[in-house]
Amino acid sequence: MNDIALAVALHILAIVWWIGGVAMVTTVLLPAARAMADPREGLAMFRRIEERFAWHARAATLLAGASGLYMILVLGLWPYFFVPSYWWLDAMVFVWALFTVVLFIAEPLFVDDWLAARSTKAPAETLLLLQRLHWIALILSVITVLGAAAGANGWAY
Numbered sequence: 228m229n230d231i232a233l234a235v236a237l238h239i240l241a242i243v244w245w246i247g248g249v250a251m252v253t254t255v256l257l258p259a260a261r262a263m264a265d266p267r268e269g270l271a272m273f274r275r276i277e278e279r280f281a282w283h284a285r286a287a288t289l290l291a292g293a294s295g296l297y298m299i300l301v302l303g304l305w306p307y308f309f310v311p312s313y314w315w316l317d318a319m320v321f322v323w324a325l326f327t328v329v330l331f332i333a334e335p336l337f338v339d340d341w342l343a344a345r346s347t348k349a350p351a352e353t354l355l356l357l358q359r360l361h362w363i364a365l366i367l368s369v370i371t372v373l374g375a376a377a378g379a380n381g382w383a384y
């Protein structure tokens with residue numbers, strides 16, 4: 228069972244790395260960007276920092292997905308996806324899929340161009356929208372972390 232212990236350790240490392248970064252962007256970077264006197268400057272700062280963090284999030288997402296899939300295959304957890312008290316298994320895959328689509332498909336394909344266009348037209352509104360979307364992603368992630376950590380360690384729902 229050392230392989231499962233290693234998979235859990237890597238899984239938790241990936242989640243700390245990734246969701247910790249999402250929390251930082253949501254609660255520190257975006258409010259700081261919105262507080263800048265010139266919203267265009269704020270959006271430019273957000274884009275510079277987020278561009279670098281996106282590579283961290285992509286790597287952490289891959290590690291979380293690979294370690295999670297390994298555990299599902301080895302432990303034979305597929306049937307539990309249909310058991311209501313294991314809702315947190317479905318929530319993990321949902322949150323993972325959401326971030327994967329944004330980080331690997333939407334951002335490179337059109338979000339970057341859209342942000343560049345909005346940075347001159349409506350920077351303050353764009354920052355507000357980004358902050359709201361990040362709060363939704365963070366709240367979903369926190370509920371999932373709490374549900375998965377409690378559920379995987381014996382909490383009976």
Ligand code: HEM
Pocket residue numbers: 235238239242246291292294295296298299304319320322323368369371372373375376378379380
């Ligand atoms: C494709 C994506 C993912 C898969 C396949 C997956 C799968 C798993 C599996 C199989 C476990 C072990 C469950 C058990 O021991 O019964 C687990 C644990 C856990 N996962 Fe995920 N997961 C994924 C994504 C995520 C995400 C996105 C989060 C957080 C937002 C997350 C947070 C956790 C936590 C906190 C644990 C509990 C670790 C522990 O205390 O043992 N996982 N995951």
